[in-house]
Amino acid sequence: MNAIIFSAGWGIVMMFCSFLISNKSSFRHIAVVGLLLLLVVNIMDTNGHAIFNINVHGMLAYTRFGLFFNSIAIASTLIYVLLTGKDIERLGNYVAEYFILIFFVLCGVTILSSYNNLLMLFLGIEILSIPLYILTGSDKRNLKSNEASLKYFLMGAFSTGLMLMGIALMYGGTATFSLDVIRTETGLYKGVSFLEIIGLLFLMVSMSFKVSAAPFHFWTPDVYDGAPSVFTSFMATIVKVAGFIAFLKLCYVRMAATSTAIDWQLLFAVIIISTLLFGNITAVFQQSVKRMLAYSSIAQAGFMLFALFSLNDFASKGLLMYSAAYCLATIGLFAVLVKMKDVTFEGYNGLAKTQPVLAATNAIFLFSLAGIPLTAGFLAKYYMLAAVIETGNYIWLVVIGVLFAAVSVYYYFRVIQAMYFKTGEPQTETITGSFKFGLIALAAIIILIGVLPQYLFNWLYF
Amino acid sequence: GRICTGTGFKRKSKSKKRTFLMTATEILFWILSALALFSALMVLVSKNPVHSVLWLIIVFFAISGHYILLNAQFLAIVNLIVYAGAIMVLFLFVIMLMNLNASVEPQKNSLIKLAGVIAGGLLLFVMMEAVINANELTNSQAAMNEGDIGLIENLGKVLFTKYAVPFEISSVLFLSAMVGAVVIGKKE
Amino acid sequence: MIALLLILVPVIGGLIALFIKNETAAKPFALLVSIITLIIALAGVYSNTSSQLHYDTSWIPDLNSRFTLGLDGLSKILVLLTAISLPIIITATYKNTYAGAGKFYGLMFLCQAGMLGVFLSMDALLFYFFWELALIPAYFLCSIWGGEKRIQVTFKFFVYTFVGSLLMLVSILFIYFKTADHSFAIQSFYHADLSASQAQWMFWLFFIALAIKMPIFPFHTWQPDTYEQAPTAVTMLLSGVMVKMGVFAVIRWLLPVFPAASQSNSSIIITLSVIGMLYASLIAIRQDDMKRLIAYSSIAHIGLMCAALFAQQKVGLQGVLIQMFNHGINIIGLWIVADAIEKQLGTRKFSELGGLAQKAPKLAILFVMMCLANVALPLTNAFVGEFLMFNGLFRYNPIMAGVAGISIILAAVYTLNMIQKIFYGNTVALTESAHDSSFNVNAALVILVIVVLVFGVYPQPMINLTQEGGKLFISAINFR
Amino acid sequence: MPIQYYIVLASALFCIGVAGVLIRRNAIIVFMCIELMLNSVNLMLVAFSKMHYAISSAGNKNMPVNTGTDAQIFVFFIMVVAAAEVSVGLAIIVMMYRNVHSTDVNFLNRLKN
Amino acid sequence: MVYLVPLFPLLGFLLNGLFRNLSKSLVSIIGCGSILASFVISCILFFDVRSGGALPVQSLFPFINIASFKIDFAFQVDQLSSLFLLIITGVGFLIHVYSTSYMHDEKDEHFARYFAYLNLFVFSMLLLVLGANYVIMFIGWEGVGLCSYLLIGYWFKNDSYNYAAKKAFVMNRIGDLGFLLGIFWLLSKLGTANYNDVFAHTAQLSSTDITGITVLLFIGAMGKSAQIPLYTWLPDAMAGPTPVSALIHAATMVTAGIYMVARSNALYSLSAVAENLVAIVGIATALFAATIAIKQNDIKKVLAYSTVSQLGYMFLGLGVGAYTGAVFHVMTHAFFKALLFLGAGSVIHAIHNQQDIRYMGGLRKYLPVTHITFLIGCLAISGIPPFSGFFSKDEILAAAYAKNPVYWVLGVIGAGMTAFYMFRLYATTFLGEFRGTEEQKNHLHESPLAITTPLFILAVLAVIGGFVNVPEVFGGKSALHNFLKPVLTTENTFELTSSKDYMLMVVSVAVAVIAILIALAKYIKKPELGEPKGLGKVLANKWYVDEIYNALIVNPLAALGAFFKNVVDKSGIDGFVNGVGTFIQYSSRRLRLVQNGKVGSYILMMVFSLLVLWCVFWNQTYIVDFFKKLF
Numbered sequence A: 001m002n003a004i005i006f007s008a009g010w011g012i013v014m015m016f017c018s019f020l021i022s023n024k025s026s027f028r029h030i031a032v033v034g035l036l037l038l039l040v041v042n043i044m045d046t047n048g049h050a051i052f053n054i055n056v057h058g059m060l061a062y063t064r065f066g067l068f069f070n071s072i073a074i075a076s077t078l079i080y081v082l083l084t085g086k087d088i089e090r091l092g093n094y095v096a097e098y099f100i101l102i103f104f105v106l107c108g109v110t111i112l113s114s115y116n117n118l119l120m121l122f123l124g125i126e127i128l129s130i131p132l133y134i135l136t137g138s139d140k141r142n143l144k145s146n147e148a149s150l151k152y153f154l155m156g157a158f159s160t161g162l163m164l165m166g167i168a169l170m171y172g173g174t175a176t177f178s179l180d181v182i183r184t185e186t187g188l189y190k191g192v193s194f195l196e197i198i199g200l201l202f203l204m205v206s207m208s209f210k211v212s213a214a215p216f217h218f219w220t221p222d223v224y225d226g227a228p229s230v231f232t233s234f235m236a237t238i239v240k241v242a243g244f245i246a247f248l249k250l251c252y253v254r255m256a257a258t259s260t261a262i263d264w265q266l267l268f269a270v271i272i273i274s275t276l277l278f279g280n281i282t283a284v285f286q287q288s289v290k291r292m293l294a295y296s297s298i299a300q301a302g303f304m305l306f307a308l309f310s311l312n313d314f315a316s317k318g319l320l321m322y323s324a325a326y327c328l329a330t331i332g333l334f335a336v337l338v339k340m341k342d343v344t345f346e347g348y349n350g351l352a353k354t355q356p357v358l359a360a361t362n363a364i365f366l367f368s369l370a371g372i373p374l375t376a377g378f379l380a381k382y383y384m385l386a387a388v389i390e391t392g393n394y395i396w397l398v399v400i401g402v403l404f405a406a407v408s409v410y411y412y413f414r415v416i417q418a419m420y421f422k423t424g425e426p427q428t429e430t431i432t433g434s435f436k437f438g439l440i441a442l443a444a445i446i447i448l449i450g451v452l453p454q455y456l457f458n459w460l461y462f
Numbered sequence B: 001g002r003i004c005t006g007t008g009f010k011r012k013s014k015s016k017k018r019t020f021l022m023t024a025t026e027i028l029f030w031i032l033s034a035l036a037l038f039s040a041l042m043v044l045v046s047k048n049p050v051h052s053v054l055w056l057i058i059v060f061f062a063i064s065g066h067y068i069l070l071n072a073q074f075l076a077i078v079n080l081i082v083y084a085g086a087i088m089v090l091f092l093f094v095i096m097l098m099n100l101n102a103s104v105e106p107q108k109n110s111l112i113k114l115a116g117v118i119a120g121g122l123l124l125f126v127m128m129e130a131v132i133n134a135n136e137l138t139n140s141q142a143a144m145n146e147g148d149i150g151l152i153e154n155l156g157k158v159l160f161t162k163y164a165v166p167f168e169i170s171s172v173l174f175l176s177a178m179v180g181a182v183v184i185g186k187k188e
Numbered sequence C: 001m002i003a004l005l006l007i008l009v010p011v012i013g014g015l016i017a018l019f020i021k022n023e024t025a026a027k028p029f030a031l032l033v034s035i036i037t038l039i040i041a042l043a044g045v046y047s048n049t050s051s052q053l054h055y056d057t058s059w060i061p062d063l064n065s066r067f068t069l070g071l072d073g074l075s076k077i078l079v080l081l082t083a084i085s086l087p088i089i090i091t092a093t094y095k096n097t098y099a100g101a102g103k104f105y106g107l108m109f110l111c112q113a114g115m116l117g118v119f120l121s122m123d124a125l126l127f128y129f130f131w132e133l134a135l136i137p138a139y140f141l142c143s144i145w146g147g148e149k150r151i152q153v154t155f156k157f158f159v160y161t162f163v164g165s166l167l168m169l170v171s172i173l174f175i176y177f178k179t180a181d182h183s184f185a186i187q188s189f190y191h192a193d194l195s196a197s198q199a200q201w202m203f204w205l206f207f208i209a210l211a212i213k214m215p216i217f218p219f220h221t222w223q224p225d226t227y228e229q230a231p232t233a234v235t236m237l238l239s240g241v242m243v244k245m246g247v248f249a250v251i252r253w254l255l256p257v258f259p260a261a262s263q264s265n266s267s268i269i270i271t272l273s274v275i276g277m278l279y280a281s282l283i284a285i286r287q288d289d290m291k292r293l294i295a296y297s298s299i300a301h302i303g304l305m306c307a308a309l310f311a312q313q314k315v316g317l318q319g320v321l322i323q324m325f326n327h328g329i330n331i332i333g334l335w336i337v338a339d340a341i342e343k344q345l346g347t348r349k350f351s352e353l354g355g356l357a358q359k360a361p362k363l364a365i366l367f368v369m370m371c372l373a374n375v376a377l378p379l380t381n382a383f384v385g386e387f388l389m390f391n392g393l394f395r396y397n398p399i400m401a402g403v404a405g406i407s408i409i410l411a412a413v414y415t416l417n418m419i420q421k422i423f424y425g426n427t428v429a430l431t432e433s434a435h436d437s438s439f440n441v442n443a444a445l446v447i448l449v450i451v452v453l454v455f456g457v458y459p460q461p462m463i464n465l466t467q468e469g470g471k472l473f474i475s476a477i478n479f480r
Numbered sequence D: 001m002p003i004q005y006y007i008v009l010a011s012a013l014f015c016i017g018v019a020g021v022l023i024r025r026n027a028i029i030v031f032m033c034i035e036l037m038l039n040s041v042n043l044m045l046v047a048f049s050k051m052h053y054a055i056s057s058a059g060n061k062n063m064p065v066n067t068g069t070d071a072q073i074f075v076f077f078i079m080v081v082a083a084a085e086v087s088v089g090l091a092i093i094v095m096m097y098r099n100v101h102s103t104d105v106n107f108l109n110r111l112k113n
Numbered sequence E: 001m002v003y004l005v006p007l008f009p010l011l012g013f014l015l016n017g018l019f020r021n022l023s024k025s026l027v028s029i030i031g032c033g034s035i036l037a038s039f040v041i042s043c044i045l046f047f048d049v050r051s052g053g054a055l056p057v058q059s060l061f062p063f064i065n066i067a068s069f070k071i072d073f074a075f076q077v078d079q080l081s082s083l084f085l086l087i088i089t090g091v092g093f094l095i096h097v098y099s100t101s102y103m104h105d106e107k108d109e110h111f112a113r114y115f116a117y118l119n120l121f122v123f124s125m126l127l128l129v130l131g132a133n134y135v136i137m138f139i140g141w142e143g144v145g146l147c148s149y150l151l152i153g154y155w156f157k158n159d160s161y162n163y164a165a166k167k168a169f170v171m172n173r174i175g176d177l178g179f180l181l182g183i184f185w186l187l188s189k190l191g192t193a194n195y196n197d198v199f200a201h202t203a204q205l206s207s208t209d210i211t212g213i214t215v216l217l218f219i220g221a222m223g224k225s226a227q228i229p230l231y232t233w234l235p236d237a238m239a240g241p242t243p244v245s246a247l248i249h250a251a252t253m254v255t256a257g258i259y260m261v262a263r264s265n266a267l268y269s270l271s272a273v274a275e276n277l278v279a280i281v282g283i284a285t286a287l288f289a290a291t292i293a294i295k296q297n298d299i300k301k302v303l304a305y306s307t308v309s310q311l312g313y314m315f316l317g318l319g320v321g322a323y324t325g326a327v328f329h330v331m332t333h334a335f336f337k338a339l340l341f342l343g344a345g346s347v348i349h350a351i352h353n354q355q356d357i358r359y360m361g362g363l364r365k366y367l368p369v370t371h372i373t374f375l376i377g378c379l380a381i382s383g384i385p386p387f388s389g390f391f392s393k394d395e396i397l398a399a400a401y402a403k404n405p406v407y408w409v410l411g412v413i414g415a416g417m418t419a420f421y422m423f424r425l426y427a428t429t430f431l432g433e434f435r436g437t438e439e440q441k442n443h444l445h446e447s448p449l450a451i452t453t454p455l456f457i458l459a460v461l462a463v464i465g466g467f468v469n470v471p472e473v474f475g476g477k478s479a480l481h482n483f484l485k486p487v488l489t490t491e492n493t494f495e496l497t498s499s500k501d502y503m504l505m506v507v508s509v510a511v512a513v514i515a516i517l518i519a520l521a522k523y524i525k526k527p528e529l530g531e532p533k534g535l536g537k538v539l540a541n542k543w544y545v546d547e548i549y550n551a552l553i554v555n556p557l558a559a560l561g562a563f564f565k566n567v568v569d570k571s572g573i574d575g576f577v578n579g580v581g582t583f584i585q586y587s588s589r590r591l592r593l594v595q596n597g598k599v600g601s602y603i604l605m606m607v608f609s610l611l612v613l614w615c616v617f618w619n620q621t622y623i624v625d626f627f628k629k630l631f
Helices: A002-020 A024-046 A064-089 A095-112 A118-136 A143-174 A194-210 A219-226 A229-258 A264-284 A289-309 A313-339 A356-370 A376-391 A395-421 A433-451 B008-017 B024-045 B049-069 B073-097 B110-133 B152-161 B164-185 C002-018 C023-046 C073-092 C101-120 C124-145 C150-178 C186-191 C196-213 C222-229 C232-257 C259-285 C290-311 C314-345 C361-374 C381-396 C398-423 C439-457 C460-478 D003-023 D027-059 D069-100 E004-018 E024-052 E079-102 E108-130 E134-152 E159-190 E195-200 E207-224 E233-239 E242-251 E253-263 E272-294 E299-319 E323-350 E368-382 E388-403 E405-430 E438-443 E449-469 E479-484 E498-525 E535-540 E542-594 E599-618 E620-630
Strands: C054-060 C065-070 E058-065 E070-075
Touching: A002 A024, A002 A064, A002 A095, A002 B164, A024 A064, A024 A095, A064 A095, A064 A229, A064 A313, A064 A433, A095 A118, A095 A229, A095 B164, A118 A143, A118 A194, A118 A229, A118 B164, A118 D069, A143 A194, A143 A219, A143 D003, A143 D027, A143 D069, A143 E599, A194 A229, A194 B110, A194 E599, A219 A229, A219 A289, A229 A264, A229 A289, A229 A313, A264 A289, A264 A395, A264 E542, A264 E599, A264 E620, A289 A313, A289 A376, A289 A395, A313 A356, A313 A376, A313 A433, A356 A376, A356 A395, A356 A433, A376 A395, A376 A433, A376 C150, A395 C124, A395 C150, A395 E542, B024 B049, B024 D003, B024 D027, B049 B073, B049 D027, B073 B152, B073 D027, B073 D069, B110 D003, B110 E599, B152 B164, B152 D069, B164 D069, C002 C023, C002 C054, C002 C065, C002 C101, C023 C073, C023 C101, C065 C101, C065 C124, C073 C101, C073 C232, C073 C314, C073 C439, C073 C460, C101 C124, C101 C232, C124 C150, C124 C232, C150 C196, C150 C222, C150 E542, C186 C232, C196 C232, C196 C259, C222 C232, C222 C290, C232 C259, C232 C290, C232 C314, C259 C290, C259 C381, C259 C398, C259 E542, C290 C314, C290 C381, C290 C398, C314 C361, C314 C381, C314 C439, C314 C460, C361 C381, C361 C398, C361 C439, C381 C398, C381 C439, C381 E058, C381 E159, C398 E159, C460 E058, D003 D027, D003 E599, D027 D069, E004 E024, E004 E108, E024 E079, E024 E108, E058 E134, E070 E134, E079 E108, E079 E242, E079 E253, E079 E323, E079 E449, E079 E479, E108 E134, E108 E242, E108 E253, E134 E159, E134 E207, E134 E233, E134 E242, E134 E253, E159 E195, E159 E207, E159 E233, E207 E253, E207 E272, E233 E242, E233 E299, E242 E253, E242 E299, E242 E323, E253 E299, E253 E323, E272 E299, E272 E388, E272 E405, E272 E535, E272 E542, E299 E323, E299 E388, E299 E405, E323 E368, E323 E388, E323 E449, E323 E479, E368 E388, E368 E405, E368 E449, E368 E498, E388 E405, E388 E449, E388 E498, E405 E498, E449 E479, E535 E542, E599 E620
Parallel strands: none
Antiparallel strands: C054 C065, E058 E070
16 A cells, blocks of 8 residues: 555655756656655565555455565666666656656556456556556657557557456456455356356456557557657566556456366467567567567567466466566666667667677676576576476477577577677767666676575565 | 336246337337447448547437436436536547548548458457356346436445545546646647 | 585686786686686595585575585596686687687686586586576677677577577476475486376477587587687687587486486487488588588587487496597697697688698697597597497497497598698698697697597596496486 | 346447447547447446346345445446546547647558568 | 517607607617517517416506406417517518618608607507407507508608508508407407407307307408408508518508407307308408409509418418418518518619519619519419428418318419419519610619618528428428417317328429419510500409499498588588578568558457457367377
8 A cells, every 4th residue: 555655645746846846857866766765665565564554445455475566666667767767858848747657657556466356457557558658659749659659549448448348247247346256156156157257358358458468469569669768668667567467466366266167278378379479570570679679578478478377386476576587677678778879780789899888788688588597587487487387287388488488589689799799880878877887786686686586585475 | 117027037928928018118228229329330430520429429328328227327427427528528629629520531441341340240249159158147137227326325425435445546547647638738 | 615616716717807908918817717727626536525526505495496516426527628628728729819808718717617517516407507607608709709600600509509408498397396305406306206208208308408519410500610610719618518518418417317218219319329420420521621520520429429328338328428528638639720720821621721741740740649539549538438438339239339330430531531631742832831830739739649648548547537427327327 | 127138238339339449540530439338338337237236136125235336336437537548548649630630540650560 | 578579669659759850870770779679578578488388468557447347458478479579570670670771861850750650560560469358459450550551651742642541541440340349249248358268258159149259350350451352452552661561561460360360269260150251251362362463563562462362361271270370371471571572672772663563674683682582582472392481371271171172272273373473573573674764774773781681581581481380291390380279279170191281282382383484484585564455454453443442332422421511411401490590580571560550450450369269268178178189
């Protein structure tokens, strides 16, 4: 609860700041302070010090899992703001508003991490999405940005429609919106209602849409490509991962309960394979790194779906692991990408010569995404594979996933090849020392998690 | 009006026997449904956006009518106010603003149209499947114009007790929408 | 403790080297670090206190994976090889100039650390970690300092091996869940209970990774290209040591973990290996490029090792154990000569060389020595190994041994071809102006030749060293 | 009234909405079709609420029940959200119209492949 | 002190090899001295053995000592090996001395290299003979192969010489493979390779084992001792310096095969198959080579083929169980064939590396010593009593007759041919008028002392060498026979009535004499050798064997290699590997077109995917069953 209230509250605080303070760069600092505060209160909450004790009437349910995820999300946002805050300022004169929206998005994230009622799910998704429609279109003169936001909005609204239809049908089947249904063997709702299954099917589709799982991913490349890079970074990481957390909860409660009537694993297998296929294969031929990253985020989603496929201990731990690894790496990559004047692969040629630090850290981020050992990314992938293998069946799915991971190496290493083995004159914005330091710190964290994950795991009992 | 009770089979047999004696509720139900569907279709087919808006408003009215039949007065009113009133007017306003009158919209080629229709039809089929297979519904009724759960009193009570948290949280939604509208709409 | 030092020293040394800017400082430093590593390795080889040889600490308790290093007879020989090879490589290529020598040597050391880790680790997950750690620096080394086609070729090499290791990871994970105590410890792996069909699937997943690394016949195509394109110093490391990772892994992991499956598949694999031996030898005969020839001859030799392993005879195993070392030494020697020639004359094509013996007699003699070792002439180190391996193969299946034996004839053919075309005959335009090899090259080669002869005439020490490893393996096989 | 009738009606409306989204190119009309979908959902929810009400009231005659209230509240929230969405959506459409003087969803087509 | 025997040559090799720029005289001293030293020691050893019987096996250090078997680096000096020690070091010493003068024109470092190789050869040969087990023998076996490779290719500037050298090595390798497999067989059955243990436990071996082992070992002998089908390298090996041909390709190395078979007589005598194989291969080689020798014009080639043929005789002897005879012939052959080669060398030396007998003739008056000694050699090889060749050859033939008269008949025919081509050679070389160029004629001169002395000594040996084993019929007591008895335990003893024995001798000698007379008559009359035609042409071209080998084995293999390299490897396997990559790229290029940037179609696809999911759900049972079947 702390996180929800504080994120919303700090957003409002910043609304006031926006017309009290004129100096652009100060907003960034306020945001950083807010995020730190948010992190603190959330950790307090994790350790059982709730500031507000509100009777939520079962609308929300706080699990250590969810709270821990909040910390990850907030921390990632903090890192994100620290690394790319300056670049947000370069984006017109609504700096404060952007930060406000980011805070509201965080509010949505925290709701999604702890919802216990389909209504809250719906609200959370909407609170998450509406600010994003705007952030996507925030570069108003840029037609790409316009197009992206229009597409995103229309498709988002459509998927909302599907989701609502799903919820309605589920309600018809179970007479409640709360996640945990009392399934009596007697009375009207004996067994599994068919309406509920169809409803879940609709819900599955719309959630897949939110987490950009193929074949509901079509918005992702265009939107990520069209949106200003700074916000793409945010969308592609924290928001997407939040979607996964929400989806995971849904799976844990409702889909697990109905799995007697419908083989969700099969459906997920279909979705996973198509996601890996679309994400990896299409990424291979991209010319712009930004768009490649958009597709790669789809591919990564494919791996995260393994968690939803196999709902076990490894899955939930692994999803957290994955969100951390994926968020950190992607934020880092985008932080560098924002600094590049030319975001095609050619633009990166010879970066190792002119900007060794950027190149080296970038390489580490790419390794992490590719799942090379000694980086956080490897352990993340490791957990996903482990989760599936623990379920015992569908080993072939793991093999397929592994093969696609090998394909992913292809496009990730194209960047490395460009940076290290090719010669060129990459144009970058001015790189400050602090930025470099931030990158190095981020890379260090990734390596640390990769080599000694225990420090992260020690948190992970829930 | 008359309160339908008893099992669906009895009802059906009754209605079979004396279809000429439909109750007012049923008559209204059929009329409103027909109206809703027809005008919904008109929304699609009418070339002129303004007309589509007007047809859509009619759909909303029809749906509100259904709410009243289902004895959900509050929602009926809100539907009229929010949708037919605020939202559709907003639409109308925007359309006027851009004066998108008839046939400025380039038509999609018929293939896509066909595909769209087919997709919609298949979706409908899927949902019909749900209805047919959901055996618990075979003899369950929607209680027509009875029960006071739809009244403001009850709803308000629940809204401000059980649903207080979502209610508050939705304010965040509005705030972000507001900020967004400012960011997007305001001229630089 | 020694076990830990063996990994720490190269890692730290490498990381330091990465930041050394000027070349003149980097080379002595590299040499120093490599020699320190060698000393530690020797200490490890000769010490028998297990407290020194084993290191074990908690690593990822959450996954029940421990940081377990162990130096037993099996790993000793390979650790020795790894440790010896680097000083020699550095000496032999001392005069070569690399842009950013510091980074070059730094990566070399990281690669070495990875390989040492592979040989030392007694924990499956740790093993996999080091397996990959060895690969990444190699990738950079080849792609940055390699020949003109380096990027594509090296990338092929990387992806190829990466696919393999990922499949291996799947297999490791699967076994992990089948172990009694859900741990990666090698002993629990040896005891994992898999159903026959599972064992089959997992065996192949695991084997493919190793087959690609070794490489075995259909998976070998990355190797000649990579060896050709990579800077020779790296090629030495790859062919001398990294290739052994595959063979080693077969002994340490594959056979003990899947005894039944390896039994049932041995015929297929041995057939593949033997085919590969003849195939590679025949191709080597037709090669015009020195590096490619050596690469193919290496494929043939590795094929023999693999065959001898899957014959699963103590004798053959014994041979493989010492041959891993010998093959490393010999092939490094060949590469040194190849490098010396290429650096001096700028070509590796036989068609452009000839009569070098008149201009560079020292090089000629040393090279002939290495070649004799390469054809496993008696009283060279390779003879003992191949003698034992063929012996094991013979016990498995005489016909197979006979067919495989053809490769030693072919080996003579292509090796003598190489000598003749490069060193004999009359000088050609290119070699007219050639001069003898420089001191550092001779020094390195002389050391190698001494090793070759000493272990050729008196191989017993090495045999004794590896007996222990042999026992471990045999007992592991007899587990179930 | 049998609940199936309502389900069919709502589904029909929903599918008409979907079809509309698919076959129209004017962003505003598409958006309106989406609104139509939402409304069909609302209708269905209300129907279900009354169905569950009927069931539970049939279960215990004497005391009043308020099963199904959730659904009507939910409908209320849907309307709320729809309103918010409309404001943003129309803002976006207007922004685009400002730049390209068209509301054709396929007019802007730079982001592809 | 046994180890001293190989030690001295090794030292010589190291000194000459490592310090490349010693003065010629010093090199010669080291080279010859080392051999002389080991010769002296060999003599001592020999007389020890003579008096006290075989010395105990001396194990220097464990060579390969593993769980399954134990192979020591051990030396065994018994009657057989001590005899061979004498031959090797003795003849070797003479040839070293000879070489000091013969190779005197070489540059310093090459001179040193030559002697280093020569010493190394002697070292390996001694190893081969001294080894107490098959593995050590194999070490020497391949060692001598290496040395012959090095020495054949001694003039490495000449490519054809290099090819000859390579051919020799490779063909030896083929034989070695057989040898190696034989050893493996032994090891896997008996777990030991020591002669004594093996011969003690022959009972444990099934007949197939013995046959297999012996045949495999014999394949090794074929390679080393140039028997059909692996003989073609020996004539080409004449590319090397003549002393080398004398030492390696006549006196010592090529007899290694005989030594090996004699050494393992205990095995061979147990397998009739192997014995017959040896005998047949031997006699076949003897005749085949002889026919070729008749039409050769290169003095060394003639001698080479005669060597092959003589080796054939030896194998015949082994095959028929006359092990002593074979060893005896090895000894005598070492004498006279070395003599002949050195003589040929002296001739070649005299007329400036002219080897073609068509351009010789009438050298009698220019090179008297060479002439006499050469004549003695010819008589000895032709088996004219009382020269050494007579006794040894006679012993073999007698045994052959006892075994199977057919062998004897063929043997006698071969003997006749031998006599014929030898005297053809003699006549065209020494008799008649000189047919070379004028300035060659002017330079003709008798060779220096360093060359003639060895000739003289060898001549003497060639004359008296036969008397070490005078058969009983001549009242001799076949000393060698008795001496070797302890080793050649399975010598098959046959009884011939002395009259029959005399008859056999007379026939063979008569045939030889007739052949000689024909040859002299033919070639003194017209020494010019015309272009051969018909059968002669075939013989001159060595029955086209090399061509056949090339066509049947070498070229197909080369073609196969090229096919693998260019087609299978590049296009096939690597093509497939790269094909995967290209396929992914292609599919990427296709798949991205799905992303056509139109909201409508995106949503359409979403709806359809929803329907697809629905269908999957609807048929889930079938699909799951399908996968169950699949995996």
